[in-house]
Amino acid sequence: MKDSLEAFSSLGVGCGLLAALSWGSSDFSGGVASKRISSFQALILGSLTAVAVLTLCAWFYRESFPQVEDTLWALAAGSLGALGIAALYHGLAVGSAAVVAPSSAVVGALFPVVVGTFLEGPPGGRTYAGFVLGGLGIWLVARSAANGRGLGLKGLGAGLTAGLGFGSYFVCIAQAASSGIFAPLVVAKAASFVVALGMVALLRQGVPSPAQSPAALLAGVLDAGGNVFYMLAQQNARMDVAAVLTSMYPAATVVLAAVILKERVAGFQWLGVVLCLGAVSLIAS
Numbered sequence: 292m293k294d295s296l297e298a299f300s301s302l303g304v305g306c307g308l309l310a311a312l313s314w315g316s317s318d319f320s321g322g323v324a325s326k327r328i329s330s331f332q333a334l335i336l337g338s339l340t341a342v343a344v345l346t347l348c349a350w351f352y353r354e355s356f357p358q359v360e361d362t363l364w365a366l367a368a369g370s371l372g373a374l375g376i377a378a379l380y381h382g383l384a385v386g387s388a389a390v391v392a393p394s395s396a397v398v399g400a401l402f403p404v405v406v407g408t409f410l411e412g413p414p415g416g417r418t419y420a421g422f423v424l425g426g427l428g429i430w431l432v433a434r435s436a437a438n439g440r441g442l443g444l445k446g447l448g449a450g451l452t453a454g455l456g457f458g459s460y461f462v463c464i465a466q467a468a469s470s471g472i473f474a475p476l477v478v479a480k481a482a483s484f485v486v487a488l489g490m491v492a493l494l495r496q497g498v499p500s501p502a503q504s505p506a507a508l509l510a511g512v513l514d515a516g517g518n519v520f521y522m523l524a525q526q527n528a529r530m531d532v533a534a535v536l537t538s539m540y541p542a543a544t545v546v547l548a549a550v551i552l553k554e555r556v557a558g559f560q561w562l563g564v565v566l567c568l569g570a571v572s573l574i575a576s
Contacts, residue, residue, distance in 0.1 A: 303528020304575045306520045307536030313517035315543020317510045319551075322544070324507035330380050331490045332499040333507040334373070338484035340511025341518070342477060348519070349473035357470035357478060365475040368463035369482025375399070375456020377490055382449030391450035392541075393433040397426050398454025400538035403461045407531030414529060421573030424566050425535050431563025433541040461534040464518070465525045476518045532574055539567045 317337070324333040357365060375395070382391035404422055413419070460479075467475035491498060501508060517540070524533035542564045548554040 300528055300532075301575070303524050303526075303533060304536060304571070306524035306527060307533045308539075308571065310517045310520035310524055310533075310537040311540040312543050313513050313520055313540075314537065315540035316547060317513035317517055318540065318544045319547040320506045320510035320513060322548075324504040324510060328499050328504050328507065329491075329494075329496050331377075331487055331494065332496055333504060333510065334376060334487040335484065335491060336499055336501055336504060336507035337511035337514055338373075338480050338487055339501075340508045341480045341515040342484060344512055344515040345473050345477045345480060345518070348515075349471070349477055352471075352473060354471040354474040357467060357475050361467040361470040361475055362478055364463050364467035365478035366482045368460045368467065369479035370486055371456045371463065372460035372479070373456075373483040373486035373490075375453045375460065377486070378449045378456060379453035382447075382453060391447070391453070393430040394447060394450035395453035395457065396429045396433040396538060396541055398451055399457030399461070400426060400429055400535045402455060402458025403534035404531040406458075406462050407529055407534070411529055411531075414531065417573050418529075418532065421570040422531070422535050424573060425539060425570030428563045428566030428570055429538055429541060431559045432539075432545055432567065434559065434563075457538075458534070461521070461525075461537070462530070464522070465530045465533075468522055468526055472519060472522045476515070476522065480515070480518070536571065536574065539570075542567050 321330075321333050321337060324336070328336075356362070379391065379395050382395070400422075408414070414422075464475065464479055467479075488498070499507075517537070521533060521537050524537065545556055545560050545564065549556045
């Protein structure tokens with residue numbers, strides 16, 4: 292029994308880390324895409340690609356349409372996640388990225404911990420220590436240089452709102468998992484696509500052509516992979532463990548930016564990567 296529980300937990304941890312790698316890579320691709328088209332236009336293309344990939348997977352594995360309750364959870368997840376992205380973009384536009392980005396990442400990880408503790412009871416002491424270390428690591432990794440704008444609190448509210456949106460996505464989509472892996476994600480990403488369309492219409496930016504940004508299409512494929520791995524992680528570990536591990540995705544984005552784009556990475560960001568690795572060790576032990 293002990294061996295089976297350890298294997299259960301190890302699979303959950305592994306899938307959580309793969310989700311972080313996929314989502315971090317997706318953010319990197321989305322960032323590249325946003326240099327040619329707007330962030331919301333990139334989100335439209337990415338969501339559309341994710342829906343196509345996940346629909347194909349659901350058909351291949353013969354998953355049926357989710358039950359009504361799971362459909363509602365998935366719709367809530369997709370809508371809240373997309374609104375979280377909108378809040379993040381707004382915060383980055385009006386405030387300091389050094390405050391907005393890390394606050395959204397940490398709150399996005401913290402919210403599932405609070406909900407998970409309420410629903411499943413508190414985890415062990417080492418796991419909690421891993422949560423704390425991981426939260427600090429996520430803050431440092433997601434924090435960017437202030438670019439001379441200072442570290443004021445402008446945009447903090449948007450960052451916290453974005454974090455609640457991301458955390459709500461983790462919680463809501465986990466409640467829809469009883470209908471399968473892929474089918475609930477199709478519903479969630481379709482909801483995100485509709486929200487993105489609404490934002491583009493509101494901002495009068497126009498719907499982009501897929502040929503305009505292959506990077507956005509790649510971001511959608513990677514996003515689909517991250518969603519699948521998160522679903523597998525929360526099925527094989529506590530939801531809060533899966534969410535915290537998945538929330539370490541900024542580490543992958545930072546490393547890719549340093550290796551591929553040769554962007555300068557601050558020392559505190561590398562320290563954050565190290566802390567995230569230490570958190571994984573604590574959570575997995």
